[in-house]
Amino acid sequence: xxxxxxxxxxxxxxxxxxxxxxxxxxxxxxxxxxxxxxxxxxxxxxxxxxxxxxxxxxxxxxxxxxxxxxxxxxxxxxxxxxxxxxxxxxxxxxxxxxxxxxxxxxxxxxxxxxxxxxxxxxxxxxxxxxxxxxxxxxxxxxxxxxxxxxxxxxxxxxxxxxxxxxxxxxxxxxxxxxxxxxxxxxxxxxxxxxxxxxxxxxxxxxxxxxxxxxxxxxxxxxxxxxxxxxxxxxxxxxxxxxxxxxxxxxxxxxxxxxxxxxxxxxxxxxxxxxxxxxxxxxxxxxxxxxxxxxxxxxxxxxxxxxxxxxxxxxxxxxxxxxxxxxxxxxxxxxxxxxxxxxxxxxxxxxxxxxxxxxxxxxxxxxxxxxxxxxxxxxxxxxxxxxxxxxxxxxxxxxxxxxxxxxxxxxxxxxxxxxxxxxxxxxxxxxxxxxxxxxxxxxxxxxxxxxxxxxxxxxxxxxxxxxxx
Amino acid sequence: xxxxxxxxxxxxxxxxxxxxxxxxxxxxxxxxxxxxxxxxxxxxxxxxxxxxxxxxxxxxxxxxxxxxxxxxxxxxxxxxxxxxxxxxxxxxxxxxxxxxxxxxxxxxxxxxxxxxxxxxxxxxxxxxxxxxxxxxxxxxxxxxxxxxxxxxxxxxxxxxxxxxxxxxxxxxxxxxxxxxxxxxxxxxxxxxxxxxxxxxxxxxxxxxxxxxxxxxxxxxxxxxxxxxxxxxxxxxxxxxxxxxxxxxxxxxxxxxxxxxxxxxxxxxxxxxxxxxxx
Numbered sequence: 001x002x003x004x005x006x007x008x009x010x011x012x013x014x015x016x017x018x019x020x021x022x023x024x025x026x027x028x029x030x031x032x033x034x035x036x037x038x039x040x041x042x043x044x045x046x047x048x049x050x051x052x053x054x055x056x057x058x059x060x061x062x063x064x065x066x067x068x069x070x071x072x073x074x075x076x077x078x079x080x081x082x083x084x085x086x087x088x089x090x091x092x093x094x095x096x097x098x099x100x101x102x103x104x105x106x107x108x109x110x111x112x113x114x115x116x117x118x119x120x121x122x123x124x125x126x127x128x129x130x131x132x133x134x135x136x137x138x139x140x141x142x143x144x145x146x147x148x149x150x151x152x153x154x155x156x157x158x159x160x161x162x163x164x165x166x167x168x169x170x171x172x173x174x175x176x177x178x179x180x181x182x183x184x185x186x187x188x189x190x191x192x193x194x195x196x197x198x199x200x201x202x203x204x205x206x207x208x209x210x211x212x213x214x215x216x217x218x219x220x221x222x223x224x225x226x227x228x229x230x231x232x233x234x235x236x237x238x239x240x241x242x243x244x245x246x247x248x249x250x251x252x253x254x255x256x257x258x259x260x261x262x263x264x265x266x267x268x269x270x271x272x273x274x275x276x277x278x279x280x281x282x283x284x285x286x287x288x289x290x291x292x293x294x295x296x297x298x299x300x301x302x303x304x305x306x307x308x309x310x311x312x313x314x315x316x317x318x319x320x321x322x323x324x325x326x327x328x329x330x331x332x333x334x335x336x337x338x339x340x341x342x343x344x345x346x347x348x349x350x351x352x353x354x355x356x357x358x359x360x361x362x363x364x365x366x367x368x369x370x371x372x373x374x375x376x377x378x379x380x381x382x383x384x385x386x387x388x389x390x391x392x393x394x395x396x397x398x399x400x401x402x403x404x405x406x407x408x409x410x411x412x413x414x415x416x417x418x419x420x421x422x423x424x425x426x427x428x429x430x431x432x433x434x435x436x437x438x439x440x441x442x443x444x445x446x447x448x449x450x451x452x453x454x455x456x457x458x459x460x461x462x463x464x465x466x467x468x
Numbered sequence: 469x470x471x472x473x474x475x476x477x478x479x480x481x482x483x484x485x486x487x488x489x490x491x492x493x494x495x496x497x498x499x500x501x502x503x504x505x506x507x508x509x510x511x512x513x514x515x516x517x518x519x520x521x522x523x524x525x526x527x528x529x530x531x532x533x534x535x536x537x538x539x540x541x542x543x544x545x546x547x548x549x550x551x552x553x554x555x556x557x558x559x560x561x562x563x564x565x566x567x568x569x570x571x572x573x574x575x576x577x578x579x580x581x582x583x584x585x586x587x588x589x590x591x592x593x594x595x596x597x598x599x600x601x602x603x604x605x606x607x608x609x610x611x612x613x614x615x616x617x618x619x620x621x622x623x624x625x626x627x628x629x630x631x632x633x634x635x636x637x638x639x640x641x642x643x644x645x646x647x648x649x650x651x652x653x654x655x656x657x658x659x660x661x662x663x664x665x666x667x668x669x670x671x672x673x674x675x676x677x678x679x680x681x682x683x684x685x686x687x688x689x690x691x692x693x694x695x696x697x698x699x700x701x702x703x704x705x706x707x708x709x710x711x712x713x714x715x716x717x718x719x720x721x722x723x724x725x726x727x728x729x730x731x732x733x734x735x736x737x738x739x740x741x742x743x744x745x746x
Contacts, residue, residue: 006592197470213610216500227640228723412614413499443469447476454477455484456608459502459587 001042003255004208011035016262020188029156032164039165047117057083058127059158062134066147080131088124091117096330119169121327123162125294130176132298146180157183166259170252172270172290186264196261203254205449211248212458213417214240217410223389231400233407240414241383242376243421273428278367280344283375295324318342337381485602495619497611501548506605509588512543513562514598525555526572529684532727537736553580556668568678573703577653577661641723649693662706682713687724713742
């Protein structure tokens with residue numbers, strides 16, 4: 001079920017009314033769980049069984065980690081993490097394993113045919129976060145409240161945490177220590193309407209007006225169409241795809257944040273104006289923050305982080321980024337994408353260690369432009385999963401300088417629908433020092449966005465991050 | 469803030485509604501392929517019945533047929549990236565009964581796009597769009613703005629000469645088409661699509677609609693490919709006695725499949741003449 005569909009509205013409005021009805025206060029978690037199961041099962045009811053199985057694994061594992069035999073706590077935690085990874089690897093990476101290592105075999109065919117359940121990367125990562133946070137609870141005081149002793153209450157809390165429809169299928173990746181302490185009775189009067197409204201309007205605008213309209217223009221990046229397109233148009237299309245992927249995912253995250261607000265939960269910002277980043281490390285502090293912090297907390301630091309220095313730091317960095325890349329999709333191009341980002345981060349770190357930083361020597365704008373260009377170039381690996389096509393696209397950028405049209409129609413609309421993302425970032429830079437004009441302008445901007453959502457939305461489509 | 473935002477929204481919506489009511493937007497507002505498909509579909513399903521109407525259903529090949537050259541009352545439901553089955557479904561679900569339906573036979577084995585049809589006929593929104601023109605695809609402000617700018621530029625610079633800049637089909641695209649046109653779907657697949665087409669054709673004929681098949685010319689090499697020859701023979705065997713219009717002339721395409729602007733115009737005239745003679 002898509003956030004921008006009529007069935008979703010028909011689900012969320014009655015759910016909200018029921019959730020805040022005074023006679024339902026004791027059953028608020030039940031209401032969220034029921035709505036979340038309907039939401040998940042809407043397109044593929046059978047996959048709900050997988051979600052329930054995943055939830056069950058994490059209920060049992062997290063409870064055992066805290067209340068099982070103390071000598072076995074670590075074993076329970078390890079088993080919980082491994083089971084989550086097994087579920088993820090089996091459903092997400094079996095086709096890749098089948099295609100790569102077992103082509104033309106019956107096992108390979110079986111593996112390739114395994115369906116990819118929507119949102120599996122998100123809910124298994126949340127499961128890992130739960131088990132690990134529960135295990136760390138004995139060392140971190142405020143993690144202690146994550147797991148409660150009563151099994152019924154624990155089941156309700158964990159099912160809500162993992163299956164909450166706002167963040168179930170495309171994140172943000174919510175950590176157990178961020179979400180579970182927020183579970184308590186919620187009251188209608190406590191809703192932060194302004195925050196929810198702002199997140200929902202900007203989110204729907206980015207998704208429905210910007211991303212969905214750009215999607216139909218950047219369609220031409222696909223093979224073989226790009227081979228006949230002029231270099232200038234290819235560059236503009238790539239720029240447009242960079243804007244599209246931001247608008248699509250940041251839009252989805254904002255809708256999730258806004259919806260969670262309506263139900264009394266605060267999900268942390270997932271994007272913080274990433275395209276103003278002057279370095280790759282800054283980019284990863286601003287892009288998909290919930291994933292980058294997850295990878296840092298649950299992978300990079302446990303691997304040793306930068307504690308052992310030198311080679312080990314670079315190795316941990318590369319490993320984290322390659323696995324982070326593969327998390328995005330079961331294709332080697334995603335691993336290459338992760339490797340590229342890991343390499344850029346490693347080079348940045350090396351330059352810093354050697355004292356070769358250009359931070360003071362060149363204006364920030366130049367750094368921003370360089371980082372944006374490299375990030376945008378790497379998005380090509382998302383759009384064209386076949387590596388040969390990526391190379392072909394690069395060749396076409398340099399080679400298609402004559403012959404074919406520049407296609408003004410395409411350029412006009414790519415730039416027109418990219419403009420809101422550019423303005424969104426520029427406004428942020430402009431308003432980092434508070435400006436009264438901006439406060440007055442806000443209702444006008446929200447009004448314009450609402451109007452455009454109504455009359456200028458693109459053709460509906462899945463969110464890009466659904467495939468992850 | 470919320471109240472003031474809604475106030476701005478209402479002012480804009482009313483203002484734009486009045487603009488559409490009093491300004492005749494008669495320029496082309498198409499923004500891209502999918503948007504063009506949707507505009508055509510909405511115009512057809514929301515439009516009034518036309519006496520002695522002709523409807524063309526097809527893929528992106530038929531998309532390029534120019535209506536100026538066709539008989540009055542012709543609607544082109546040739547959709548880029550979609551199939552004849554989408555067009556046939558539109559004819560059926562609109563409840564309209566045109567005098568004749570021309571069915572393109574080049575792309576027989578492409579599934580209908582259920583997403584396209586679902587979005588168009590979404591309960592509630594379908595009715596709202598019928599009554600509120602500003603919510604129709606052709607009235608999107610971005611398209612209206614571009615169409616207006618384009619019209620002004622064309623008025624200043626003179627009309628488009630209709631020629632494409634590429635006279636030779638793109639080699640990579642041609643290779644792709646060669647590969648695709650050398651492949652035949654399995655017999656069971658052929659039969660499934662033909663059964664679907666037969667059901668639609670019989671349903672049209674039961675409503676008194678004349679059905680005519682036609683083939684859009686493509687590069688000669690592809691016209692004689694395994695897929696094209698097989699498609700032709702399957703149609704002729706399954707629908708004996710129906711008209712089948714096909715040209716043996718050579719026509720120019722941009723990529724091996726799609727007619728260039730000038731020949732699209734020329735072919736449209738040729739098709740209209742063939743219809744008159746059939």
